[in-house]
Structure formats: C-alpha cells, structure tokens
Amino acid sequence: MKRNDCILAAAIFLFAGLLSVMFFLSGNEQGNYVTVTVDKKVYGTYPLDETQDIEILTEFGHNNLHVENGTVCMTEADCPDGYCKRQGEISTEKETIVCLPHKLVVEIQGAKPNGGRTEEQTDGQTGEDYDILVK
Ligand SMILES: [Zn+2]
Structure with a gap:
C-alpha cells in the first residue's frame, strides 16, 4: 500500500x-505577431495564429488587414496609390507591408513585444523603413 x-x-x-x-x-x-504602426506609433499587435480582419481607421485613412494561417495581407485601403494592396502576403519575421500615404507600417514580429523597450525599437525600425522607401 x-x-x-x-x-x-x-x-x-x-x-x-x-x-x-x-x-x-x-x-x-x-507563434508570431503582427504589429501595426501608424505615424510611428504602435496602433496594435495581433497574433498570427488567429484568423481575423483588422480594421485600421486613422486620421490618414482606412485600411483593412486580413490574418489567416500565419500570413497577413492588406485587403482594403482607400489610399490614392493602392500600393500596399499589391505588396501581397507577408508571413516571416521582419517582413513589412507599408502604406506610405496612410503612414502605416505592418510588420511581422517573432514574439509578442513586451514593455516600452520593444516599442522604442519598433520606432527606430519604422523610421529606417521610411527612409529606405523615401529614397
Ligand atoms: Zn496604401
């Protein structure tokens, strides 16, 4: 016993x-996360393993992101060039979709950001992205 x-x-x-x-x-x-940045400020962070539509309404305009099976694509945007919609799907870390007229950057993150430190890093990267695109 x-x-x-x-x-x-x-x-x-x-x-x-x-x-x-x-x-x-x-x-x-x-799994990965996608961070949406508008005008260098974090608009939101969303998990990639959930199928969802993310509506981004800002003073600059309207965008709609679709998340499915770990990929993100811009399904709707009322920006004048529509370039963001033509950037297709992104799924790997550090890949981005950029909508310049709306000052919008969508970036895949390897892990969920925690604290302000990651936000600072994201700010820096976003600035770099803008510089590259402007050139
Ligand atoms: Zn756009």
Missing part, C-alpha cells in the same frame, strides 16, 4: 513536471 502511494506520488510529480515543460515549450513556440 505504501509502495503504491510512493509510485503514485512519483507519477504525479512526473506528470506535473511534464506539464510545466510542455507549457514552457508552447510558450516559446507561441
């Missing part, structure tokens, strides 16, 4: 350990 208890305790301990390892691993493989 005592021996069985011991085995049970060991099994529970092992199971709990396994669970925490699985939780840890799944946390690491949380």
